[in-house]
Amino acid sequence: MLPPLGSVPQAGCGRGLGLAIARAFAVIGGMLPHPPLKEHYATNEAKPAFVNELFNKGAVHYDGIVDWGFLRSGSFYRRWVQKRHGLAPGQHVLDVACGTGLVAVEAAKILGSAENITCLDPSEGMLSVARQKLPATFVLGRAESLPFPDNRFDFLTMGYALRHVLVLEDAFREYLRVLKPGGKVLILEVTKPSSRFGRFLFGLYFGRIYPFLTGLFTRSRDAKAMMRYYWETMDACVPPESVLAALRAVGFAKVERVTQLGLFSEYVAVKG
Numbered sequence: 001m002l003p004p005l006g007s008v009p010q011a012g013c014g015r016g017l018g019l020a021i022a023r024a025f026a027v028i029g030g031m032l033p034h035p036p037l038k039e040h041y042a043t044n045e046a047k048p049a050f051v052n053e054l055f056n057k058g059a060v061h062y063d064g065i066v067d068w069g070f071l072r073s074g075s076f077y078r079r080w081v082q083k084r085h086g087l088a089p090g091q092h093v094l095d096v097a098c099g100t101g102l103v104a105v106e107a108a109k110i111l112g113s114a115e116n117i118t119c120l121d122p123s124e125g126m127l128s129v130a131r132q133k134l135p136a137t138f139v140l141g142r143a144e145s146l147p148f149p150d151n152r153f154d155f156l157t158m159g160y161a162l163r164h165v166l167v168l169e170d171a172f173r174e175y176l177r178v179l180k181p182g183g184k185v186l187i188l189e190v191t192k193p194s195s196r197f198g199r200f201l202f203g204l205y206f207g208r209i210y211p212f213l214t215g216l217f218t219r220s221r222d223a224k225a226m227m228r229y230y231w232e233t234m235d236a237c238v239p240p241e242s243v244l245a246a247l248r249a250v251g252f253a254k255v256e257r258v259t260q261l262g263l264f265s266e267y268v269a270v271k272g
Contacts, residue, residue, distance in 0.1 A: 030167035030168055030169035030170055030246065031167065031168045031169065031238060031242055031245075031246050032044060032166070032167060032168070032238070033162055033163045033164075033165055033168055033233075033237055033238060034163060034233055034236035034237045034238065035236060037229075037232055037233070037236065040229070044166055044167075045166075047164075047166060048122065048142065048166070051122075051123075051164050051229075052122050052123050054222075054225065054226050054229055055099075055123040055125060055126050055226065056123050056124060056125035056126075057125065057222035057225075057226070058125075058220070058222045058223045058225070058226035059100065059123065059125035059126045059128065059129050060125075060129065061214075061218045061220055061222070061223035061226075062099065062100050062126070062129070062223075062226070063100050063102070063129070064217075064218070065214050065217075065218070065223060065226075065227060066102065068217075069210055069213075069214075069227075074102065075102070075105075075106060077264075078102060078103050078105075078106040078159065078188075079106035079107075079109055079110065081186070081188065081266060082103070082106060082107055082110060082155075082157065082186065083110050085184065085186050085266070085268055086155070086184055087107060087110050087111070087155050088110070088111075089110070089111050089112050090111075090116075091111065091116065091154035091155050092116045092118075092152065092153045092154050092155070093107050093111070093116060093117045093118070093153060093154070093155045093156070093157065094118050094120065094146075094148070094152070094153040094155075094156045094157070094178060095107065095117065095118070095119045095120065095156075095157045095158075095159070096120050096143050096146070096156060096157070096158045096161070096171075096175070097120070097121055097122075097143060097158055097159070097161030097164065097165075098119035098120060098121045098126070098127075098130055098138075098159075099121060099123075099126045099130065099159070099161065100126050100129040100130050100133070101119060101129070101130030101131075101133045101134060101136070102159065103157050103159040103188075104117050104119050104130065104133075104134060104136055104157075105133050105134055107157065108134050108136070114134040114135050114136040115135075117134070117136040117137070118136065118137045118138075118139060118148075118153070119136050119137065119138050119139070120138075120139045120140075120141050120143075120146065121138075121140070121141075122140065122141065122142045124140060127140060142165075143158070143161075143165050143170075143171040143174060143175075144165060144166055144167065144170040144171050144174060145174065146174045146175075146177070146178050148178045149178070150177050150178065151178070151179070151180045151181065152178045152179075152180070153178055153179055153180065153183060154179075154180055154182075154183050154184075155183060155184055155186070156175050156178070156179055156183065156184070156185045156186070157185075157186050157187075157188070158185075158186075158187045158188065159188045160188055160189060160190060162187055162189050162243070162267075163189070163233035163234065163237050164233070168238075168242070168243065168246040169246050169249055169250055172185075172246055172247055172249075172250045172252065173250045176250055176251055176252060176271055179271040180271070181271055181272070182270065182271065182272075183270070183271045184268065184269070184270050184271075185247075185252065185267075185268070185269050185270075185271075186266065186267070186268055187243075187265075187266075187267040187268075188264070188265070188266060188267075189237075189243075189264075189265045189267070190206075190234055190263060190264060190265070191234070191237070191239075191240055191259075191263065191264075191265045192234070192235075193262045193263055194262065195262075198262060198263075202263070203231075203235065206230070206231040206234060207231045207235065210227055210230075210231065211224050211227045211228040211231065212224075214226075214227045240257050240265055240267075243257075243265075243267055244256075244257055244267065247267065247269045251271075251272070252269035252270065252271065252272075253269065253270050253271070253272040254268070254269060254270040255267075255268070255269040256268050256269075
C-alpha cells in the first residue's frame with residue numbers, strides 16, 4: 001500500500017451503500033460485508049466457491065499486480081502498520097486470509113523469524129505462492145471456522161480480505177476465540193474516501209484503470225477478472241461503522257479505526 005503520511009480521523013467511508021442500505025443486508029446473526037454480487041453468484045452461500053476459483057487462477061499474478069498497483073510501497077506499509085500496532089518478537093501470529101503471504105513476510109521481519117507465524121487461506125493457489133516465501137505454518141481454511149484451539153495467538157492479522165468473508169460477526173467471533181486474553185486483531189482494508197471527488201478518483205483508478213492495466217501487463221483474463229472483482233467488492237462494501245459495530249457486538253474491546261490518507265483503514269481491537 002502507499003506509505004502513510006499521517007493518521008486522519010474520519011467518521012466513515014464507503015458511503016455508496018450508506019448505513020441504511022447496509023442494514024438492509026444484515027442477516028440473522030450478523031452483517032454481510034457486501035450484498036451478493038449477482039453477476040458472479042446468486043447467493044451468499046455460493047460466494048466461497050466463486051472467490052476460491054478466482055484467486056486460484058489469479059494467484060501467480062497477484063504479487064506483481066499489487067506491487068506496481070500501489071507504487072511499490074506495500075512492503076513498507078505492511079511492516080510499519082504491524083509494528084505500530086504492537087507486533088513484537090516472541091508473539092504468536094495468525095494471518096487470516098494470508099493470500100500470497102505479503103503481510104506474513106513483513107511480520108517475520110519484525111519477529112525475527114517465521115517460526116511463530118501461522119498463515120491460513122481458503123485458496124490453495126494463494127497458499128502455494130506463499131509457501132515459497134517463508135517457512136511458516138500453512139493451513140487451508142476459512143475465517144469463519146478456524147481450526148485452532150482457544151486462546152492460541154497473541155496477534156491476528158487480516159490484510160485486505162474482509163470483503164471475502166460470509167458474515168462479519170461469524171469471522172470476528174472466531175478471531176476473538178483464538179486470541180489470548182489481551183491479544184490484538186488488526187484488519188487492513190481499502191475503503192472509499194468520504195469526499196465526492198475522492199470517490200470519483202477512487203472509482204476511476206480501481207474500477208477502470210487498475211483492471212485495464214492488469215490485463216494489459218499480465219495478458220491474463222483471470223488476473224483482470226480478479227482485480228475487477230477486487231473493485232466491485234470495495235464499491236459494494238458496508239461502511240466502516242458496520243465493521244466497528246460487528247467487532248463490538250462479538251465482545252472485542254478497545255475497538256477503533258485508524259485511517260491513512262482517507263483511504264486505508266486499520267481496524268484494531270483487543271480481547272479483554
